Amino acid sequence: MTTHRIALIPGDGIGTEVLPPACAVLDAMGKRHGFRLEYQQFDWSCERYAATGSMMPADGLSQLAQFDSILLGAVGYPGVADDVSLWGLLIPIRRGFDQYINLRPIRVFEGVPGPLREAEGTDIVIVRENVEGEYSEIGGRMGRGTPEEMAIQQSVFTRRGITRVVDYALDVAEERGKNLCSATKSNGIIHTMPFWDEVVAQRCEERPAITWGSEHIDALAAKLVLNPRRYDVIVASNLFGDILSDLAAGVAGSIGIAPAGNINPEREHPSMFEPVHGSAPDIAGEGIANPLGAIWAAAMMLEHLGHDEAADQVVEGIGRLLATSPVRTPDLGGSASTQEVTRALLEIL
Numbered sequence: 001m002t003t004h005r006i007a008l009i010p011g012d013g014i015g016t017e018v019l020p021p022a023c024a025v026l027d028a029m030g031k032r033h034g035f036r037l038e039y040q041q042f043d044w045s046c047e048r049y050a051a052t053g054s055m056m057p058a059d060g061l062s063q064l065a066q067f068d069s070i071l072l073g074a075v076g077y078p079g080v081a082d083d084v085s086l087w088g089l090l091i092p093i094r095r096g097f098d099q100y101i102n103l104r105p106i107r108v109f110e111g112v113p114g115p116l117r118e119a120e121g122t123d124i125v126i127v128r129e130n131v132e133g134e135y136s137e138i139g140g141r142m143g144r145g146t147p148e149e150m151a152i153q154q155s156v157f158t159r160r161g162i163t164r165v166v167d168y169a170l171d172v173a174e175e176r177g178k179n180l181c182s183a184t185k186s187n188g189i190i191h192t193m194p195f196w197d198e199v200v201a202q203r204c205e206e207r208p209a210i211t212w213g214s215e216h217i218d219a220l221a222a223k224l225v226l227n228p229r230r231y232d233v234i235v236a237s238n239l240f241g242d243i244l245s246d247l248a249a250g251v252a253g254s255i256g257i258a259p260a261g262n263i264n265p266e267r268e269h270p271s272m273f274e275p276v277h278g279s280a281p282d283i284a285g286e287g288i289a290n291p292l293g294a295i296w297a298a299a300m301m302l303e304h305l306g307h308d309e310a311a312d313q314v315v316e317g318i319g320r321l322l323a324t325s326p327v328r329t330p331d332l333g334g335s336a337s338t339q340e341v342t343r344a345l346l347e348i349l
């Protein structure tokens with residue numbers, strides 16, 4: 001029987017509440033499809049940072065390198081600055097393991113009351129560049145506290161970085177509706193974004209079967225709200241993709257359902273899967289966190305590990321639960337607990 005070794009990083013707050021449901025679903029699918037998951041849990045978190053001064057040990061990446069995949073809950077803890085968790089854990093893992101694709105599927109499920117009238121049937125995949133772009137360490141601050149104080153932050157766009165994310169997005173578009181939209185802002189950002197556009201155009205011209213277009217991020221954000229169904233696959237830089245995918249998750253009704261995969265397509269390193277949401281300190285400890293985002297993230301992990309049928313069944317099960325069952329957490333207008341939703345999904349599966 002195939003065994004996959006999974007590193008679990010529950011993190012903080014509701015991150016620790018949504019990973020056990022994800023593991024319960026993974027184990028159930030393993031039993032049905034004849035594979036086994038072996039977990040090792042790490043306490044790397046903001047809580048650990050508050051106690052020890054670091055989010056993870058110095059050899060954290062080499063510990064994780066032994067695993068087939070990583071499943072993360074969420075990090076963030078009152079009193080610990082948000083950039084500490086991002087730069088002390090998430091970004092080192094994404095960059096250290098060259099997880100240059102951030103894949104975010106967004107679906108408006110039947111039975112989920114979203115904020116929009118025209119969103120039913122929306123089914124989008126956002127392919128976000130995950131290791132360069134606007135989230136760069138290059139820059140600095142000068143003259144702190146003086147009237148002349150200044151900050152400079154450089155964006156980094158490379159031909160290799162743009163090429164590989166666009167090629168990945170084209171592959172996703174080829175498997176789906178053959179329709180790709182590239183997010184740009186080349187009217188305002190006059191060096192990096194025209195470069196992005198040029199490389200996107202070069203790659204897309206080599207794939208004539210795919211219809212593609214380029215839209216300025218501001219107009220794209222408005223159209224994503226006004227008519228989300230017109231989009232299929234969107235490719236975007238690190239910052240634009242980050243913002244667009246949370247916007248699209250909001251369009252879909254709840255951030256509690258949305259998953260993300262941080263993927264190293266060459267499989268030289270483990271990929272990391274996580275719900276899009278954070279540690280939600282406002283509801284942490286109440287047992288009412290929506291586990292579906294973490295469970296969908298686990299399904300993405302199954303697909304990455306080669307269990308496509310099991311992954312599809314989990315996503316279909318989530319769809320059936322939302323369409324047919326009143327058992328849902330308060331973020332979706334229900335009164336069920338995390339455990340009750342997990343049990344209801346396991347029954348459907």
Ligand SMILES: NC(=O)c1ccc[n+]([C@@H]2O[C@H](COP(=O)([O-])OP(=O)(O)OC[C@H]3O[C@@H](n4cnc5c(N)ncnc54)[C@H](O)[C@@H]3O)[C@@H](O)[C@H]2O)c1
Nearest residue numbers: 074075076077082256276277278279280282283289290331
């Ligand atoms: N990848 C990550 O680990 C990640 C992502 C985003 C935010 N964060 C961190 O999380 C902390 C809180 O950030 P925030 O409040 O901006 O975002 P958040 O996603 O934690 O919460 C935003 C709102 O959505 C609700 N929510 C989120 N997930 C939910 C779920 N599964 N079920 C029900 N309701 C849910 C919360 O209760 C809250 O009202 C911060 O420290 C932030 O840095 C971490």
